[in-house]
Amino acid sequence: MKKKINERLVGIAVLAIAATVAGITFIYYSLFQKQVRADLTVSAKLLKDTRYFESVDIDTNSIDLSTDMSELRVTWVGEDGTVLYDNDASEQMLSNHNDRPEIIEAFEKGIGESVRRSDTMNKNTFYYAVLLDNGTVLRVATDAQNLWSVFISGIPIIALIILIIIAVCIGISHLLTQQLLNPIEMMAENLENSDYESPYKELDPFMHMIRAQHIDILSAAKARQDFTANVSHELKTPLTAISGYAQLLEGDMALEDQKKHFYQEIRKNANRLLSLINDIIKLSELDRKDHEPAFDEIDLCETVEECMDELTVNANARNVTLSFEGEPLLVRGNKDMLKELVENLTQNAIRYNNPGGSVEVSVKCSEGRPVLMVRDDGIGIPVSEQHRIFERFYRVDKSRSKETGGTGLGLAIVKHIVELHDARIKVDSAPGEGTTMTVVF
Numbered sequence: 001m002k003k004k005i006n007e008r009l010v011g012i013a014v015l016a017i018a019a020t021v022a023g024i025t026f027i028y029y030s031l032f033q034k035q036v037r038a039d040l041t042v043s044a045k046l047l048k049d050t051r052y053f054e055s056v057d058i059d060t061n062s063i064d065l066s067t068d069m070s071e072l073r074v075t076w077v078g079e080d081g082t083v084l085y086d087n088d089a090s091e092q093m094l095s096n097h098n099d100r101p102e103i104i105e106a107f108e109k110g111i112g113e114s115v116r117r118s119d120t121m122n123k124n125t126f127y128y129a130v131l132l133d134n135g136t137v138l139r140v141a142t143d144a145q146n147l148w149s150v151f152i153s154g155i156p157i158i159a160l161i162i163l164i165i166i167a168v169c170i171g172i173s174h175l176l177t178q179q180l181l182n183p184i185e186m187m188a189e190n191l192e193n194s195d196y197e198s199p200y201k202e203l204d205p206f207m208h209m210i211r212a213q214h215i216d217i218l219s220a221a222k223a224r225q226d227f228t229a230n231v232s233h234e235l236k237t238p239l240t241a242i243s244g245y246a247q248l249l250e251g252d253m254a255l256e257d258q259k260k261h262f263y264q265e266i267r268k269n270a271n272r273l274l275s276l277i278n279d280i281i282k283l284s285e286l287d288r289k290d291h292e293p294a295f296d297e298i299d300l301c302e303t304v305e306e307c308m309d310e311l312t313v314n315a316n317a318r319n320v321t322l323s324f325e326g327e328p329l330l331v332r333g334n335k336d337m338l339k340e341l342v343e344n345l346t347q348n349a350i351r352y353n354n355p356g357g358s359v360e361v362s363v364k365c366s367e368g369r370p371v372l373m374v375r376d377d378g379i380g381i382p383v384s385e386q387h388r389i390f391e392r393f394y395r396v397d398k399s400r401s402k403e404t405g406g407t408g409l410g411l412a413i414v415k416h417i418v419e420l421h422d423a424r425i426k427v428d429s430a431p432g433e434g435t436t437m438t439v440v441f
Contacts (some may be wrong), residue, residue, distance in 0.1 A: 005180070009173035010166055017162050033126075036144055037113065040128035043072055044140045048130060053085075053138055054119070073141040077103055077129075082138065097139075097381065101128040106137045166207040223392075230393040234276055234408070238269035261336035282340065283392070286416035293334040300370050300441075301326040301363045303335060307342045314347065319355040321348070326363030329370040331441045334419045341417045345374040345437050352435070353378035370441040377434035386427050390415040 047053070053076050076085040081098030083091040094330060095101045105112030106129035114127045128138040172320045187207055245262040254262055307322050315322035331338075341359070348357040353376050360375045381389060388394050393408035419424045429435035 005173060009176070010169050013165055013169040014162060017158075017165055021158050032144070033115075036126045036142065037128065039128060040140050042140060043130050044130045044138060047074060047138060047140065048132065053132055053136065054134060071142060075139040075141070077137045077139060079135045100127075100129075100139075102127040102139060103137055104129050105129070106139070112137075112139075195374045205220060227392055230408075231276075231280060234393060235273065238272045238276075241269045242266050242273075276409075279413060282413055283409060283416065286413065286420065293337060295332050295334055297330050298333055298335050298338060300329045300331045300338065300372065302328070303338050304342050304363055304372070307339055307346070311343065311346050311350070315350050315359060318350055318353065320350050320353045321358040322350070322361070323358065324361045326361075327365070328367055329363055331370045331421070333441075337417045337420065341439070342372070342374075343415055344414050345372075345439075349374050349376035349378065349435065349437075350411055352376070366440070372439040372441075373436065375434065375436040380431040380433050380435055381427070381429040382431055383429075386429060389427070 062351065074085070074087045074130070075083060075094075075097070077097045078084050081096040081103065083094040084099055085091055086094055100114070102112035102114040105114075110131045112127075112129040116125050116127070123143050125141055125143050127139060127141045129137050131137055211353075245266050249262055249424075304324065304326060308322070312322050346359060346361055353359065357377050359371075362373045362375075364371055364373070390411045392412040414425065421441060423439055423441045426438045426440070428438070
């Protein structure tokens with residue numbers, strides 16, 4: 001980050017220097033051109049006042065301006081464009097000047113100006129012509145470097161200035177980055193200190209966001225550790241039981257009337273292992289961020305009805321009455337997940353019920369939204385425990401859950417499915433009165 005800030009500050013400085021140099025060069029050259037034109041105007045006026053060129057009959061050999069005005073070219077042009085005198089070349093060698101722009105303009109307006117470029121010499125020739133009283137034209141000219149030549153000639157100085165400024169910018173940028181980044185580094189060191197205040201108000205939202213993310217990451221890491229520990233514990237218990245019973249049977253240490261019981265325990269614990277593994281796999285699939293489940297328009301009532309037959313068998317086995325009522329309602333969702341949702345909620349209502357109790361499942365529309373409701377008159381959940389029931393492996397009644405085959409993952413799966421369907425779940429329960437789970441889509 002420091003390197004990028006330094007590079008960008010130096011880049012900005014170089015661009016600023018280049019733009020300044022280009023702008024100053026252009027302005028300077030514009031002023032230079034104005035000065036050259038002003039000098040030519042003065043020179044032409046002075047030459048006109050010398051009265052050398054009052055008469056066309058004057059002996060031009062008596063006019064000698066080559067020594068006194070070596071940097072100024074003077075040309076005297078007759079009314080027909082013939083060159084009468086030139087201090088830089090023989091007039092006999094010069095062509096007619098009637099086609100020169102400054103000469104044409106001088107004959108028409110009294111004064112004429114033009115600039116002609118010489119790319120080979122990298123120079124511009126400035127011309128100024130004035131109409132004399134006798135009808136002839138006096139023209140003065142001088143050579144000057146063009147804009148590109150002026151710029152090229154200044155490159156060594158410009159390069160030196162750029163190097164000096166870059167060196168200064170590197171030093172300044174280093175100090176600035178230190179001053180800018182020190183508070184951020186201090187903030188990172190005090191991320192867990194809620195009393196720490198950032199020296200920059202602009203950093204407060206960023207600090208709060210990072211702190212919240214940091215807390216979320218720590219919570220997620222702890223949740224993974226707890227989950228791993230819970231999985232290990234939950235798998236270890238049935239495996240230990242299976243291993244123990246298998247050793248007794250292998251060592252022929254069980255009586256004939258005990259063997260049947262041991263076989264039943266092995267089968268029960270094996271089924272518990274399978275249930276645990278299946279629920280863990282389901283949770284892993286629901287946790288995957290790279291896999292989007294296929295959603296379709298599904299009749300919620302029809303989906304619930306498909307689950308009722310198997311659930312009724314389980315309810316009868318526990319002496320619990322299961323009833324269902326509903327109306328056709330379309331929801332957008334994944335059918336397999338919705339079945340899992342219905343089965344887990346209803347199985348919990350049956351599992352934590354009392355013999356002779358009842359479970360009512362209903363599908364209805366409330367305030368324009370599809371609602372799934374599972375109500376039981378079982379043991380209920382204390383208010384103090386209700387916020388934890390969706391945690392993985394959390395059980396309100398641990399002994400009862402294991403006796404009835406619960407894995408402690410059913411409601412965690414329910415929570416994931418509800419979130420994936422952009423729904424919400426509400427819990428209404430009291431000990432001894434029962435529980436109502438309401439899912440609003």
